[in-house]
Amino acid sequence: MIRQFSAARLTRPNTLRPVVSIPPEVYGDAAAVLDSALIGDRDGVVHAFDEAVDKRGVRGAYDVAVCLAATLVGEGTPQSFAALEFPNIDDAGYDMRWVARFVSACANADDSTGEALFSAALVDGQLSECLLTLAGSTIATIKHRAG
Known part of the structure; x- marks a missing residue:
């Protein structure tokens, strides 16, 4: 049932302004990442990202990351610039700062910043480590919304 849960969350229309054109198969890759993250399988998360890279190169992993960021941000994203609050972000580790900045870039349809990050x-x-943190943050957000 895990596959159905995560796949359902990822096949809803993307509520973010388009950052990149994401091929439909990316949603399956993102579901595989979330399935592994949901059960705490770090190796599975890494393997799922590796599979995306094997299929489409580094761009495959980037597209999956964008899909996760869209899931994390969720519905109701403003159609203008989004200012996201991340208290004490400068004190966080590299991976947490990266996730905050990457999600902000995606929420604002700033593909050049997302790619640079x-x-x-x-x-x-x-x-x-950044992608693992992004996957974990996405799962935590999904659980928070559900619960």
Whole structure:
């Protein structure tokens, strides 16, 4: 039943202004990431992102990350600039700061910033941890909304 839960959350119309054109198969990859994150399987999350990279290169992982950010932001996103509040973000670790900034970029349809953040995390050797944190944050948000 886990697949149905996460897939249902990801197949609803994207409420964010389009950041990138996301191929339909990305939603299946994002569901696989969330399925693993939901049960706390870090290796499964990494494997699901690796599968996306195997299919579409690094862009595949980026598209999955954008899909997760859209799920995290949810419905009701303003159609103008969104100012997201992240108290004490400067004191957080690299991965948490990255997630906050990446989600902000996606919420504001700022693809160039999203791509720059993604590339910087890759170059810094932090991308895997950032993507794990993004997946965990998305699951935590889904659970919070459901509960």
